[in-house]
Amino acid sequence: xxxxxxRELGRKSVEQxxxxxxxxxxxxxxxxRSMSNTGSVxxxxxxxxxxxxxxxxxxxxxPHPEIxxxxxxxxESVSWKYFKKTAEAITGLISEGYRIIGIEQAEGAxxxxxxxxxxxxxxxxxxxxxxxxxxxxxxxMCDHVIEIPQSGTKHSLNIAxxxxxxxxxxxxSLSREI
Amino acid sequence: xxxxxxRELGRKSVEQxxxxxxxxxxxxxxxxRSMSNTGSVxxxxxxxxxxxxxxxxxxxxxPHPEIxxxxxxxxESVSWKYFKKTAEAITGLISEGYRIIGIEQAEGAxxxxxxxxxxxxxxxxxxxxxxxxxxxxxxxMCDHVIEIPQSGTKHSLNIAxxxxxxxxxxxxSLSREI
Numbered sequence: 324x325x326x327x328x329x330r331e332l333g334r335k336s337v338e339q340x341x342x343x344x345x346x347x348x349x350x351x352x353x354x355x356r357s358m359s360n361t362g363s364v365x366x367x368x369x370x371x372x373x374x375x376x377x378x379x380x381x382x383x384x385x386p387h388p389e390i391x392x393x394x395x396x397x398x399e400s401v402s403w404k405y406f407k408k409t410a411e412a413i414t415g416l417i418s419e420g421y422r423i424i425g426i427e428q429a430e431g432a433x434x435x436x437x438x439x440x441x442x443x444x445x446x447x448x449x450x451x452x453x454x455x456x457x458x459x460x461x462x463x464m465c466d467h468v469i470e471i472p473q474s475g476t477k478h479s480l481n482i483a484x485x486x487x488x489x490x491x492x493x494x495x496s497l498s499r500e501i
Numbered sequence: 502x503x504x505x506x507x508r509e510l511g512r513k514s515v516e517q518x519x520x521x522x523x524x525x526x527x528x529x530x531x532x533x534r535s536m537s538n539t540g541s542v543x544x545x546x547x548x549x550x551x552x553x554x555x556x557x558x559x560x561x562x563x564p565h566p567e568i569x570x571x572x573x574x575x576x577e578s579v580s581w582k583y584f585k586k587t588a589e590a591i592t593g594l595i596s597e598g599y600r601i602i603g604i605e606q607a608e609g610a611x612x613x614x615x616x617x618x619x620x621x622x623x624x625x626x627x628x629x630x631x632x633x634x635x636x637x638x639x640x641x642m643c644d645h646v647i648e649i650p651q652s653g654t655k656h657s658l659n660i661a662x663x664x665x666x667x668x669x670x671x672x673x674s675l676s677r678e679i
Binding site: 372 | 502503504505507510511512513514515518521537541544545547548549550571573575577578605606607609610614634637640643646649651652653654655656657658661662663666669672673
C-alpha cells in the first residue's frame with residue numbers, strides 16, 4: 324500500500340475552504356490554558372469543518388508561535404472570535420439558536436455513545452480549562468452535558484483529544500447523511 | 502447539572518487498572534518526535550484501556566518530564582515496551598497473532614467510517630512521525646491501512662488526536678458488545 328503524497332490528498336486552499344459548507348457546530352474554548360491545545364483544536368476544526376472557534380477568557384488567540392506550532396496553518400482557514408467572558412459567547416450563541424452542549428463529567432450527563440445529532444440543529448460544544456474543566460456557571464447555561472465515557476485511572480482526556488473525538492463524531496454523522 | 506468531584510468519577514487505582522480486562526489492542530508509536538504527543542497517547546490509552554503502548558525508534562520513553570506533563574500519571578498505569586526498530590516490534594506482534602493496522606493516507610486505505618473491529622481479533626494500530634507519518638517499510642508490513650477521513654486544508658490531524666479517535670472507536674465498539 325503506497326503512501327500518498329501531499330498533492331494526492333485533495334487538500335483545499337484557504338479560499339476553497341472558506342467557501343465550503345461547514346458542519347453545523349461551533350467549538351467554544353472556556354479558559355483553555357495551553358496554546359498547543361488551542362492550536363491542535365484549530366487543526367481538528369479544519370479537518371472536520373467546524374463553523375468557527377470561540378476563544379474565551381485566558382484562551383490564547385492567533386497569531387502566536389505556540390498556537391502556530393500545533394495549528395500548522397489552520398488558524399488561516401478556520402474562522403474564530405475572541406470573547407473576554409465565556410458567558411458572553413454563550414449568550415450570543417443562544418440568541419442565534421445554537422444548542423449549547425458542555426463536555427464535562429456532571430450529574431445527568433449524556434454519554435457520547437448515546438448522542439445522535441439532530442438534523443437542522445446547530446450545536447455549540449464547550450470545552451474547559453485543563454484542570455478545572457468547564458466553569459459551573461457555564462454548565463448552568465448549557466442545554467445538555469455530554470460525557471466521553473472512559474475507564475482507567477484518570478477519567479480525564481487531554482482537551483485537544485476530547486475536542487477531536489467530539490468533532491469526529493459530528494463529522495461522521497454528517498457524512499452518513501450525504 | 503452539577504459537575505462531579507474527582508472522587509465521584511469511579512477512577513481506578515493503578516493496581517485495579519492492572520487487573521482490568523483490557524481492550525484487545527496495542528498502540529505502536531513509530532518514531533513519534535514530540536514527548537507531549539506521547540504523553541497524551543498514554544492518557545488516552547489509560548482512558549480507553551489499551552493493552553500496551555510500544556514506543557519505537559526516536560519515540561521518547563518514561564520517565565521524562567515532557568511526557569509526564571501530558572500523561573499525568575498514565576505512564577504508571579498503562580504498560581509499555583521500547584523497541585529500537587519499529588519493524589522488530591511489528592514482527593513480534595505478528596508472531597503473537599495481532600492484526601497490524603497502519604493509520605495513514607495510502608492507496609487502498611479503508612476509511613475509519615467503514616472499520617468494524619472483528620471479535621476475537623487483537624489489533625495493533627501504528628501511528629507515525631509528526632511530519633513523515635508511518636514509514637513505508639512499516640506500511641508494507643501492515644495487514645491494512647486505515648485513514649481517518651477529513652476535509653479542509655491540511656488533511657493531517659495531530660497524532661495524539663488521531664490515536665485518541667482510533668482508541669475511542671475501539672473502546673466504543675467493545676462497550677456495545679457488553
